[in-house]
Amino acid sequence: MVAAAAHAATRYVLRLYVTGSTPHSTRAISNIRKICEEHLDGRYDLEVIDISQYPSLAKGEQIIAAPTLIRKLPLPLRRFIGDMSQTQRILLGLDLRKAESSSAKLP
Amino acid sequence: MKKKLTEIAPTLSKAPTGIAGLDEITGGGLPAGRPSLVCGNAGCGKTMLAMEFLVRGATQFGEPGVFMMFEENAAELTANVRSLGFDLDKLAAEKKIALDYVHIERSEFEETGEYDLEGLFIRLGHAIDSIGAKRVVLDTVEALFAGLPNHAVLRAELRRLFRWLKDRGMTAIITGERGEGSAITRYGLEEYVADCVIILDQRIQEQISTRRLRVLKYRGTAHGMNEYPFLIGAHGFSVLPITSLQLDHEVSVQRVPTGVARLDEMLGGKGIFRGSSVLVSGSPGTGKSSIAAKFIESACARGERALFFAYEESKAQIVRNMRSIGIDLATPIKKGLLEIHSSRPTLQGLEQHLVMMHDLVRTFHPTVVAVDPISNLTMAHDDAEAKPTLMRLIDFLKKEQITGIYTSLTSGGDATSAPEDSQLYVSSLMDTWLLLRNVEFTGECNRTIFVRKSRGMAHSNQVREFVVSDTGIDLVDVYLGGDRVLTGSARVAREAQERAVSTLRGEDHQRKLRQLASRRKAIEAQIAALQAEAEAESEEVHFVIAQETLQEKTTHQNTSAMAQQRGGATGTNGQMKQRR
Numbered sequence: 040m041v042a043a044a045a046h047a048a049t050r051y052v053l054r055l056y057v058t059g060s061t062p063h064s065t066r067a068i069s070n071i072r073k074i075c076e077e078h079l080d081g082r083y084d085l086e087v088i089d090i091s092q093y094p095s096l097a098k099g100e101q102i103i104a105a106p107t108l109i110r111k112l113p114l115p116l117r118r119f120i121g122d123m124s125q126t127q128r129i130l131l132g133l134d135l136r137k138a139e140s141s142s143a144k145l146p
Numbered sequence: 147m148k149k150k151l152t153e154i155a156p157t158l159s160k161a162p163t164g165i166a167g168l169d170e171i172t173g174g175g176l177p178a179g180r181p182s183l184v185c186g187n188a189g190c191g192k193t194m195l196a197m198e199f200l201v202r203g204a205t206q207f208g209e210p211g212v213f214m215m216f217e218e219n220a221a222e223l224t225a226n227v228r229s230l231g232f233d234l235d236k237l238a239a240e241k242k243i244a245l246d247y248v249h250i251e252r253s254e255f256e257e258t259g260e261y262d263l264e265g266l267f268i269r270l271g272h273a274i275d276s277i278g279a280k281r282v283v284l285d286t287v288e289a290l291f292a293g294l295p296n297h298a299v300l301r302a303e304l305r306r307l308f309r310w311l312k313d314r315g316m317t318a319i320i321t322g323e324r325g326e327g328s329a330i331t332r333y334g335l336e337e338y339v340a341d342c343v344i345i346l347d348q349r350i351q352e353q354i355s356t357r358r359l360r361v362l363k364y365r366g367t368a369h370g371m372n373e374y375p376f377l378i379g380a381h382g383f384s385v386l387p388i389t390s391l392q393l394d395h396e397v398s399v400q401r402v403p404t405g406v407a408r409l410d411e412m413l414g415g416k417g418i419f420r421g422s423s424v425l426v427s428g429s430p431g432t433g434k435s436s437i438a439a440k441f442i443e444s445a446c447a448r449g450e451r452a453l454f455f456a457y458e459e460s461k462a463q464i465v466r467n468m469r470s471i472g473i474d475l476a477t478p479i480k481k482g483l484l485e486i487h488s489s490r491p492t493l494q495g496l497e498q499h500l501v502m503m504h505d506l507v508r509t510f511h512p513t514v515v516a517v518d519p520i521s522n523l524t525m526a527h528d529d530a531e532a533k534p535t536l537m538r539l540i541d542f543l544k545k546e547q548i549t550g551i552y553t554s555l556t557s558g559g560d561a562t563s564a565p566e567d568s569q570l571y572v573s574s575l576m577d578t579w580l581l582l583r584n585v586e587f588t589g590e591c592n593r594t595i596f597v598r599k600s601r602g603m604a605h606s607n608q609v610r611e612f613v614v615s616d617t618g619i620d621l622v623d624v625y626l627g628g629d630r631v632l633t634g635s636a637r638v639a640r641e642a643q644e645r646a647v648s649t650l651r652g653e654d655h656q657r658k659l660r661q662l663a664s665r666r667k668a669i670e671a672q673i674a675a676l677q678a679e680a681e682a683e684s685e686e687v688h689f690v691i692a693q694e695t696l697q698e699k700t701t702h703q704n705t706s707a708m709a710q711q712r713g714g715a716t717g718t719n720g721q722m723k724q725r726r
Contacts, residue, residue, distance in 0.1 A: 058264040067259075090265060094272030101249050102265035104294070108258075121259030132256045 051075075051083040051133070052112035055123075058105040059091045063122045067106035070123035078135045158366045161209070161281070161317040164202025165195065167385030171361055171370040176342055181282075181308050181318035183339040185331045186346030190357055191378050192321040194230065195346065196283040197223070198383045199319055201232045203281045204242035209317070211281035212244045212273040216289035220245040230382045244273040250293030257295060263303040267310060274314065282311060282318040291333050308338045330362070341365045347373070356498065359385055375535070377501040384501055397421065402549055405444030406437070408610065408621035409580075409595075414603035418578050420513075421547040422601070423540050425520075425573055427554040428582030432593050433614050434553035435459075437580065438516040439468045439475060440619055441551050445514040446478030452514040453506060454486040457522040461486040472618035485510055491522040500539050507546065515543055520552040520572065540575050552576070577601045582612060585633050592633035595621060611637060 055071055057064035068087055075083045090097040090105070100109065110117040110133060117132055160174035169175050176182045176199070184192050193215075200211035215223055223245065224234040237243040246269055274282065287304065294300050311318045320339050322331035324347075330336045336343055343362040348355060358373040376385040401416035410417040418424055424441075426434045435458075442452045454475075456464055464486060465475045478484035487506065491499070507515065520536065543550040554572070573579055579598040584591050593612040597605045610621040611633045625632040625640045632640050 056265065058268060061262075061264070063260055063262060070259075090268050094268045097265050097269045097272065098246055102269070103248060103250065103263055103290075104261045104266075105264040105268075106261060107265060116254070117256065118254045119256045119258045121257050121261045124259035125257075128256060128258050132258075 049082065049113050051079050051110070053083060053085045054100070054109045054111060055085065055087045056090050056097070056100065056102050056105060056107045056109070057087060059089060061105075064089075064106055066122040066124065067108070070126070071108060071129075074123070074126060074129055078130065078133075160367075161203070162207060163199045164206050165198050165383045165385065166381075167374065167376070168195075168359070168383070171359075171374060171385065172342075172364060173367055173369055176317055176319070177365070177367075178317050179312065179315040180341040181311050181316070181320050181339045182342035182344065183320050183322055183331070183336055184344045184346065185322040185324050185335070187324045187348060190346040190348040191376070191383065192346055193218075193223070193285050194227070194378050195344075195383050196285050196319045196321055197227050197232065198230070200243060200281055200283050201227075201234075201237065203317075204237055209280035210242045210244075210277040211283065212246065212270065212277070212279045213283045213285065214246045214248060214270060214273070215285050216248050216250070217286055219247040219249070229380075230378070231380070232382075241277045244277050244279065246270070246273050248289075250290060252293050252295075255293070255295070261296075261299065263290075263300070263307070266303075267307065270307075271314075274316070280315075280317060282316045283321070284318065285321045286323060287320055288322050288331070288333050288335065297333075304335070305338045346376075356496075375498070375501065377498050379501070379505060381505065384505065396547065398547060403444060404437075405440040406619055406621060409437075412597050412606035412608070412610065412621070413578065413600055414605055416603075418549065418600070419602060420549055421544055422577035423544065423550040423552065423575065424578040424580065425552050425554055425576040426580045426582065427556050427573075429556050429584055432582035432584055433595075433612055433619065434555070434582060435464075435518050436468070436471060436473070436614055436619050437582075438518050438551050438553050439464070439473045442484060442514060442516055443468075443473050443475060443478070445549075446481070446483045450483070450513040451511060452478070452484045452516070453510055453512040454484065455503060455515070455517045456486055456488040457491045457517075457519065460488045464488070470616065471614050472616055485512075496535050500535055503539060504542060507543070507548065512548060514549045514551070516551045516553075518553045519555045521555045536572055537575055540572070573598075587633065588636050590634050590636075592637075594624065594633060 053071070053075070055067060057067060071085065075085055088096060090102060096102075100107075104120040106120070106122060108119040108123065108129075110119075113134075119129060119132055123129060159178040160172070160176065161178040162169050162175035163172075184195055186192050197213065200213055203209040203211050213223070218226070220234075227234060234243060234245065238245060248266065248269070270282070273279065290300055290304075291297060308318075308320070320335060322333070322335045324330070324345070325332040325334075330343065330345070340363070342364045345360045345362050347358045347360070349358065350356075357376050357378070359376045360373045361369045361371070374385050376383060378384075398420040400420040401418065402420050403410050403417040404413070426437050428434050438454075442454055445452050454464070459467065465479070468475050475484060475486070479486065485506075489499075503515075503517075540550060540552075552572075576599075578600040581596055581598040583594050585594050586592075593614070594609050595612040596607070596609045599605075609624055611624045613620050613622050622637070625637050
């Protein structure tokens with residue numbers, strides 16, 4: 040469980056860029072919140088940014104598609120586009136599935 | 147809705163691009179407030195065209211613009227267009243241009259459900275609002291296809307994007323890669339951008355590359371349908387201006403001397419019209435360049451500006467060679483009245499040559515342009531292609547009221563073949579055509595010149611001998627000997643012969659006069675002798691008379707004396723007796 044514990048200690052910094060309250064946006068927000076609560080309880084930092092309010096941020100973060108989720112930490116930087124409905128893909132991309140499967144094998 | 151309909155003017159409003167030549171082809175520019183598609187293969191100048199459209203819009207037409215790039219980043223683009231004299235950093239600081247680099251890395255993306263490209267819209271909208279843009283460039287939006295896996299979404303979003311640009315009244319250029327085969331663009335962008343499609347093309351023919359532009363489609367307006375060559379030069383993009391669409395240039399009635407007095411004489415006594423075009427054709431060594439140089443020299447001597455495009459000799463060589471026949475080109479060069487541009491005709495394509503000539507003519511403002519020889523320009527091209535391009539040059543110069551003198555090398559060398567056949571069919575475009583020929587006769591080759599045609603003036607139909615000496619060039623009358631013209635030595639011999647004949651005749655007259663004089667003298671002497679004789683005779687007569695009178699008198703005295711002695715006898719009897 041040492042490796043898992045080390046993994047469990049990793050802090051996740053996530054940014055979700057949405058555009059207003061479109062169906063995509065609202066779905067993405069609720070989906071990612073659910074994932075975070077289930078898999079990253081207490082060790083995540085999720086910020087939801089409405090780029091229609093802060094358009095200059097879109098340029099800086101190279102946002103094209105909406106919604107876009109950026110994993111700032113842990114490195115490397117990862118991007119996810121879509122309404123975050125494909126949970127398995129997100130977990131894989133966030134290296135959460137891997138951690139789980141390895142911890143299951145360990146004992 | 148009704149209001150919108152009435153707002154649309156009967157003629158489509160257009161946004162000028164400021165690109166030399168393009169506005170002429172499109173009749174004023176790109177459709178204002180609509181997106182246009184510019185497509186072509188890699189390296190054919192799409193980005194340059196789009197960039198110039200934006201920069202000129204911002205600097206010349208007061209329309210700021212957003213450049214959204216998908217392939218190069220802002221720093222690269224800024225460096226690239228600096229070579230054209232565009233300072234993007236300055237323009238960006240002045241809020242005339244906004245640059246946005248959209249970077250997409252396929253490997254960084256993970257699709258996790260439905261999405262749209264609202265982020266792109268927001269970025270573009272933000273850039274537009276930040277500078278109050280009227281123009282937008284998306285270069286090359288197709289890069290999104292490589293970046294985003296879901297093409298169905300992308301297509302729908304692009305359609306929405308172009309619609310959105312239209313609704314915002316943006317005059318936009320969307321660039322796209324040329325597709326395979328008959329496809330205009332690789333991803334079919336032409337489906338969405340249907341108002342105006344411009345195709346750029348780079349072609350290599352006989353190892354010379356030429357860029358061409360064609361307006362494939364321009365909804366709601368007439369436009370030039372042809373392919374037009376273009377060049378990316380030091381002053382940006384330049385499409386060869388189309389002046390040959392209309393034949394409506396002003397004409398001058400002013401006459402310009404050619405520099406050869408006898409030639410002017412052949413051309414109605416005054417030379418050629420200002421702004422007309424003169425073709426000097428002939429086989430090698432007939433003196434074409436000399437005529438062109440003489441013409442230029444005389445123009446410069448009048449204080450006019452001249453451009454000399456030479457494709458056979460270097461500048462120094464021309465100056466030296468012309469000096470040897472008494473034509474001074476060095477002085478006008480020093481005075482800045484003459485520029486000689488020497489280059490290899492194969493240096494670049496014909497079109498590029500012509501575009502370069504256009505640029506030089508525009509900056510130098512000459513009144514005379516000489517091209518020596520025009521036939522070399524077309525060496526690497528087939529005639530069908532060469533003619534329209536040459537026509538454009540000739541028309542351009544005519545429109546600018548520039549007198550053009552073009553030499554043309556003909557392959558047919560001697561007088562028997564017809565050098566007229568190899569004129570690239572440009573002779574019909576020329577106002578004046580001087581034909582130079584070599585005439586070989588009695589073991590020597592001499593040059594002859596005649597005016598094949600000269601529009602708008604009475605011109606001589608005579609063949610003249612064209613003499614090039616170290617004091618310049620001149621025309622001399624030829625002699626007709628039998629059924630052919632006599633030139634050179636034959637002419638000189640004939641001249642000498644005539645001179646001899648006339649001298650002899652003169653001497654004959656003198657002799658006759660002298661004979662007459664001496665005859666008169668002889669007659670006069672004769673008269674004098676006769677008179678003297680007559681006088682002598684009359685003197686004799688008088689003498690005899692006097693003698694006889696005296697004798698008679700003496701006799702009479704003697705008789706009377708005798709009679710007196712005889713005493714009273716009459717003299718008569720005494721005489722009678724004496725007689726008996």
